Amino acid sequence: MRSAVPDTLHGPGGAREGTPDGGGRAASRGSAARHPVARSGRVAGLFSGGRLTTVVLFLPPALLLFTIFVILPMGEAAWYSLFNWDGYGEPTRYYGFRNYERLFGHRAFTSALINNGLIILVSLLVQLPLALAMAVILANRIPGAIFFRLVFFLPFVLAEVAAGLIWRFVYDGDYGILAEIARWFGYESAHVLADRGWAMYAILGVIVWKYFGFHMMIYIAGLQAIPSSLFEAARIDGANRWQVLRYVTLPSLAPTIRLSVFFAVIGSLQLFDLVMPMTRGGPSDSTQTMVTYLYSFGMMRMDIGFGSAVGVVLFVICVVFAFTYKRTAMRND
């Protein structure tokens, strides 16, 4: 319908279009925009087909949405974190870095950091090996493989809130499954989630239950991308099953494993929904994660400055991890 719009390749309009994120180096590429050179695999034709119109129509909606609701709030979090502010009026009481000092001096936050560390550890040392073992078994065409894949993936599809409530029932000291098993062995029924010493471990178990199927699916996809000639060659060379696993499967799967480690760590850092229905961070802050901490001490108390400081810390951890991990572990992928 816009095909009649004449060529608008050159002219200031084109330049203005790109300026928001311009920067010095982008400016040097301005000529490329005016005299389009075909980049590999792209069509930057002699016939523009309403190039500018397309950019003007297609870019702003996503750009606005993303800037207003993702980038600006992150910048605002950094700004608000310097104030003591309850969210009403304008933030005026400048606080410097005192919110951060308060944060790192707070026992509950230290415990949240430790818990997030524990979650990462268990994800890497228990969940991923389990997922890998199941994937290796199920990538073979053994009867029932499809059924088991579906079953193992099922917990991942459930909402965290529902999964949390299901496990609250499992762990319930009076009515739960665990209590029944305890009674079976002649023990007193335990209220696991109400016990400072046990609650976090109970949650870690649920995390493995909930997410190992996700990693298994990634591994199965990765395994299926390995050319079967590799396995055949190993077989012909007389490798046994373990040797195949050690010298063919695992090395070929390494990029997939590195990716799933990335997902596991980023996912562990943002755990919230699953904890809320089980313990809400209690008893006495023993199961706080960074996000439940942010919710209980920032949102619930309308302490916007303090909560924003928590958000900034979480953001820095996520971004630093993502960049260093991509630079080091995934640099060849």
Added chain:
Amino acid sequence: MTDAALERPTIRPARMPRPTAFDTSLLYRYAALLFVAGLVLVPLLATAMGGLKTIGELRTDPFGLPDSWVWSNYTDILTGHRFWEMLLNSLIIALLTVALTVTTGAMVAFLFAHLTFFGDRYLLSYFMLGLLFPAATAILPLFIKIRDLGLLDSYWGVVLPQAAFGLGLSILLFRGFFRQLPSDLLEAALIDGCSYVRFFRSVTLPLSRPILATVSVFIFVQSWNNYLLPLVMLNSDPMFPWPLGLMQFQGEYMTNWPALLAYVTLTIAPAILMFLLAQKHIVAGITAGAVKG
């Protein structure tokens, strides 16, 4: 996590030689599978069964089949209007989120896939920033923003942030797919005087059904299960999507486990049904970035 290698020719599964004679390791493998499957399924089945028991029976036997099947827990919920109201809220929020993310994401991904324009690479990296951190990090400023826009306690207060945070992944997946469409098509169309906009509508979109479905299903499921954003943005019962409704129900029926278990079962039923119907797309969306050429 670069280009999604979604629609490439099907790759033969890695296959080890089939076990020939009786193979004890096969036995071990099945034992492991059954054990893990048991751990996965027992809590789910006990939950569904628990909704059919009396509270007394649940206390003595949380495992087995109910002695007398008590359907009232389920029927009470199904005949009340609150349950349906919150499912409807969840549905509206999820559909609006999908519509917004998919249209804005596909349009901008089309630009990144086919056009060279001023600063395009920087813009792409800018959008990819959204993949690095969760909405939780900015939840308080988001709350302030939604409040100042007057959108608290409205569907849009949840939809807009959800769509914005879903953009990164959708753009990544769409762009990867669009770039794999044969470029001759676009060249020919442009030479014939077709505009980019028209090409997008009448060629790209119809050819991209698989990726549209994958992204839609993925965004839908995320929205359907989301808890934190609605928790912060909505505060009146009639607006609650089901995760909030479920938590509220739990607060009210704290000790009435059978009623709560019936409620949990009924709320996860649509998700399980959805999963069984759309599993291809869900799995594709999840493994999209994973299998990399």
